[in-house]
Amino acid sequence: MILVRQEIGDVLRDFRLQKGRTLRQVASKASVALGYLSEVERGQKEASSEILASVADALDTPISVIMREVGDRLAVIEGIDTFPDTVPDDFGAAYDPGFLVR
Template identity: 75%
Template sequence: MVLVRQELGDVLRDFRLRKAMTLRQVAGRASVALGYLSEVERGQKEASSEILASVAEALDIPISVIMREVGDRLAVLEGVSSVPDTLPDELVAEFDADLAIR
């Protein structure tokens, strides 16, 4: 069974690591308990929309980008062959440029 919370946790961890941030740094910036954020990243706890917004802000990544990545990963796991790409090219370019700088 595919669980959204596991994929969301994996995506949050991947973005955090790409930004070379520790769990402690993100938890501090997001005002979220370190242990709770760890459980979210491991897919053991569901993140509320408020927690997700705080973590996304701490990572300086739009929630839409996080959710898009989760959706893409779920599509692969579900064997969906074609997922329409609706993210504007300029937003993708801006995000990629921002990641390259950090």
């Protein structure tokens, strides 16, 4: 089973380490408890969008970049070989037959 929180935690840790920052530095700048951020990085806790935005800001990294990396990692786990850079015009049609009629 794929756990999105695990991938988010791994990506946050990877970005933090790439930036050469400690868990304490990021937690302090993001105004997040050190223990909580540690649990998020280990995939033990689900972070809210507000927490993710604060951590992304503390890492000086756009949340879209973080989430793109998470998405790319999930695609690899799911066995998707290629990922489109844009959403196809008829993307919603697979979920809503009336999508293109509106």
